[in-house]
Amino acid sequence: MLSKKKFKSEMRQRLREKYAMEIEDASSQELFNVLGSVIKAYYSDSWRQSWKSYLANEDKQVxxxxxxxxxxxxxxxxxxxxxxxxxxxxxxxxxxxxxxxxxxxxxxxxxxxxxxxxxxxxxxxxxxxxxxxxxxxxxxxxxxxxxxxxxxxxxxxxxxxxxxxxxxxxxxxxxxxxxxxxxxxxxxxxxxxxxxxxxxxxxxxxxxxxxxxxxxxxxxxxxxxxxxxxxxxxxxxxxxxxxxxxxxxxxxxxxxxxxxxxxxxxxxxxxxxxxxxxxxxxxxxxxxxxxxxxxxxxxxxxxxxxxxxxxxxxxxxxxxxxxxxxxxxxxxxxxxxxxxxxxxxxxxxxxxxxxxxxxxxxxxxxxxxxxxxxxxxxxxxxxxxxxxxxxxxxxxxxxxxxxxxxxxxxxxxxxxxxxxxxxxxxxxxxxxxxxxxxxxxxxxxxxxxGIAERRWMQLANEPLSHVLDKHIKKSWRKNPEDLRLLLNYLDDPQVLKELAAAKLQNKEALARYIKETTGIKVLPTAIFDVQIKRLHAYKRQLLNLLHILKLYFELKENPDTAIHPRVFIFGAKAAPSYTYAKAIIKVINEVGNMINNDPAIGDRLKVVFLENYNVSLAERIIPAADVSEQISLASKEASGTSNMKLMLNGAITIATLDGANIEIRDAVGEDNIVIFGLTEQEVYAYYENQDYSALKIYEESPVLQKILNAFVDGTIPNIEFEGREIFDSLIKYNDEYFLLRDFDAYCQAQAKINEWYQDPQQWQQKSLINIANAGRFSADDTVLRYAxxxxxxxxxxxxxxxxxx
Known part of the structure; x- marks a missing residue:
């Protein structure tokens, strides 16, 4: 068992050997290098012994x-x-x-x-x-x-x-x-x-x-x-x-x-x-x-x-x-x-x-x-x-x-x-x-x-982990299925209060990060609505954006519109040669600039696109998320894993019946997830019948006309080329991923999210149910099935x- 005394001694000794200096004189980079070296020494024997035992026992290896x-x-x-x-x-x-x-x-x-x-x-x-x-x-x-x-x-x-x-x-x-x-x-x-x-x-x-x-x-x-x-x-x-x-x-x-x-x-x-x-x-x-x-x-x-x-x-x-x-x-x-x-x-x-x-x-x-x-x-x-x-x-x-x-x-x-x-x-x-x-x-x-719940809960979300340890003890750390013990506290106001406090703590931390990196001030008490994944047309970040514009225009026309303040958070990279995806990034950023700087909107609506999405950024965003956007066109997403990570951290999923969203719905029940949109059977029926008309949907919807026209009539500044490309993709080229067909259903689903959030106890209960049922998506169980x-x-x-x- 490693003691603090032994660790500190080894840390000081290794620093002297490596850099010939004392702790007080070392930079953070030097200290990190030394700490890494010390940790490697702690596991080097186990690494060698593991390999020797596999060889000696002639274990089959993958x-x-x-x-x-x-x-x-x-x-x-x-x-x-x-x-x-x-x-x-x-x-x-x-x-x-x-x-x-x-x-x-x-x-x-x-x-x-x-x-x-x-x-x-x-x-x-x-x-x-x-x-x-x-x-x-x-x-x-x-x-x-x-x-x-x-x-x-x-x-x-x-x-x-x-x-x-x-x-x-x-x-x-x-x-x-x-x-x-x-x-x-x-x-x-x-x-x-x-x-x-x-x-x-x-x-x-x-x-x-x-x-x-x-x-x-x-x-x-x-x-x-x-x-x-x-x-x-x-x-x-x-x-x-x-x-x-x-x-x-x-x-x-x-x-x-x-x-x-x-x-x-x-x-x-x-x-x-x-x-x-x-x-x-x-x-x-x-x-x-x-x-x-x-x-x-x-x-x-x-x-x-x-x-x-x-x-x-x-x-x-x-x-x-x-x-x-x-x-x-x-x-x-x-x-x-x-x-x-x-x-x-x-x-x-x-x-x-x-x-x-x-x-x-x-x-x-x-x-x-x-x-x-x-x-x-x-x-x-x-x-x-x-x-x-x-x-x-x-x-x-x-x-x-x-x-x-x-x-x-x-x-x-x-x-x-x-x-x-x-x-x-x-x-x-x-x-x-x-x-x-x-x-x-x-x-x-x-x-x-499956996902490594050690990283996505124990490391990424210490506030929530501490609440779990307090009430269901620590067996969940080795056996994620034991998260189901949390269901015993579904009607416990104190536990629900502590879950809400942990979420708020994470949201406050993310709000500080957003302010430091983008200059945008967001309310931690707003709904943090998160879509983080590779930027691709089938993942439909653009559908999310259409709904954001709908909310914006409603607030402009009627400032008394009853919506809880929202922060829409994006994280995504587009492949360098994928010009359409890069056009969507440009338009999201320009819509964000328009909304975030509109004094008539204030804090009621914010759009934040965080640069350079990677694992470390995900570890900041996911614990703070209230809403998990899983809105790919049904039949296009193989599985998804951000849906599992966000669910584990208590976010409510808004989703199509695509990929593992179906299994999340089966785990949490239809009352604790918001499902909308075409099914894969309906998508394939459109393919077979070839009777989809985006133009007809557009012509019959004044709301969509206002939103889509904004891409080409100058309403959204600085997107003359990109706005036209997106408009044409939906109307001229008939909306390959059926955004317009799913738009009304998506807006209704978002309205349900807004309604649910008005009842804090109900929201926390739904969040608890998501956390408690996330154990079935442990990568440990997945690899054991592979094995x-x-x-x-x-x-x-x-x-x-x-x-x-």
């Missing part, structure tokens, strides 16, 4: 391949999971150091964009906390996505130099580096036994060097690894990179997440990026497996590789390449092993988001990969055509229309394909991937997403050594 990880800041999370958060915080305080000051020094790891990366990080936390042998495999980006700034209301992308002060948590392991081959020529020539073998010429060789970060289980002495690959040019290959442009072309592979793929060079970099981390990871896995001295035919008994979305789908042909070319297996042997090892999560319903690569690009950059994919495709067609007919097989083959379909590759080359919410999984089976479901019904399953149903892993510790209920 390797979670994801092009994104979004872990957020790790200082307090590591302290919490080690069980020493209070000791360290109090020890630092006795040295007149504020732990929060040091936490603010840490930069968010810029390794992801949104839900995909955050889910992967929640899973890394939960895999370790559930005592499962598992590892992450991704890319160590130099700049990640981008740092978002607003200039005159426009999104501007700046480099996110998150590594400028180093990364205290990572360990560079040069001894585990591997070589990756790109481009060149491949000839298939017979060996002495007449088997065709590849001969490579004029290859470009790059070095993948792993940087390992500890994934600490929650107070269970288990530490897994997130391995991120950095890129280097081997000394032996330097003569091939004679110009700066040559070097940059390959060094850029790990520069940014999602290079702009609107041009050929960008597409080339993205494809090379995907192969780079896949090849490095699969090579590393096989190298580990060979240490076990087991036959390759048993690989699936010791290794599971999970393909998180289509970006790592090249795991399939890369595993085949290694088994065929380097280990001499027959095609049939290699294919059987590969399918047993691989599993795939689909994260989208939208066809345009299912990744495809032009054949010429794949063939030129990854010639051996293309050869193997071509053979997988040929054998699939040959085998399935007799059983399922030409039409279905042609629709499901990997290579078609001069493109390589990566989702098809992942499904055909793995033993499991799962969706991430009940509705999503059903739509995959019945609509999006129905042809594959006809062929492989046994491979399809559902695993509803049992897909990966066939056994926890090394029984359910993270959970305390008995």
């Amino acid at each position: 390797y979670y391949f994801s092009i994104e990880f979004l872990p957020g800041k790790m200082l307090k999370s590591n302290l919490l999971n080690l069980g020493i958060l209070d000791v360290v915080s109090e020890g630092l305080a006795e040295m007149e150091i504020d732990l929060e000051d040091l936490a603010n020094v840490e930069k968010d790891m810029a390794l992801g964009n949104g839900g995909l990366g955050r889910l992967a990080s929640c899973f890394m936390d939960s895999i370790a906390s559930c005592g499962l042998p598992g590892n992450g495999n991704g890319i160590r980006y130099d700049y990640g996505l981008f740092k978002q700034r607003f200039v005159d209301g426009y999104q501007v992308e700046l480099p996110d130099e998150w590594l400028s002060s180093g990364n205290v948590w990572e360990v560079r392991k040069e001894s585990k580096a591997v070589d990756i081959q790109f481009s060149g020529d491949v000839w298939m020539v017979p060996d002495e036994e007449g088997h065709l073998k590849p001969v490579y010429k004029n290859q470009r060789i790059l070095r993948a060097v792993p940087y390992d970060t500890a994934m600490i289980g929650y107070q269970n002495k288990r530490v897994n690894t997130m391995r991120l690959w950095g890129i280097e040019i081997p000394t032996s290959e330097e003569e091939k990179y004679t110009s700066i442009q040559d070097r940059r072309q390959f060094e850029d592979l790990t520069a940014v997440l999602y290079p702009d793929d609107s041009n050929e060079r960008g597409r080339l970099v993205r494809l090379a990026q995907e192969y780079f981390f896949v090849s490095a990871g699969v090579q590393s896995i096989l190298r580990y497996y060979l240490k076990l001295k087991k036959p390759l035919s048993c690989l699936s008994e010791y290794v599971a590789i999970h393909i998180n979305d289509t970006h790592p789908a090249l795991c399939v042909p890369e595993m085949m390449r290694l088994l065929l070319d380097e280990h001499g297996l027959s095609w049939e042997q290699a294919w059987e092993i590969t399918v047993k090892v691989m599993s795939y999560t689909n994260h989208t319903i939208m066809a345009e988001a299912l990744e495809k690569w032009p054949i010429h690009l794949m063939r030129s950059l990854l010639p051996r990969m293309y050869q193997i994919i071509e053979e997988i495709d040929r054998r699939f067609v040959e085998k399935k055509k007799l059983a399922y007919g030409s039409d279905l097989v042609e629709r499901t083959r990997i290579i078609q229309n001069d493109q390589v379909h990566m989702a098809h590759l992942a499904i055909i080359g793995s033993h499991s394909t799962n969706g991430v919410a009940k509705l999503h999984s059903e739509l995959l089976k019945q609509v999006v991937l129905h042809d594959f479901y006809e062929i492989y019904p046994e491979r399809f399953n559902n695993k509803t997403n 049992e149903d897909i990966w066939q892993l056994n926890p090394v510790l029984k359910a993270a050594e959970k305390e008995p209920r």
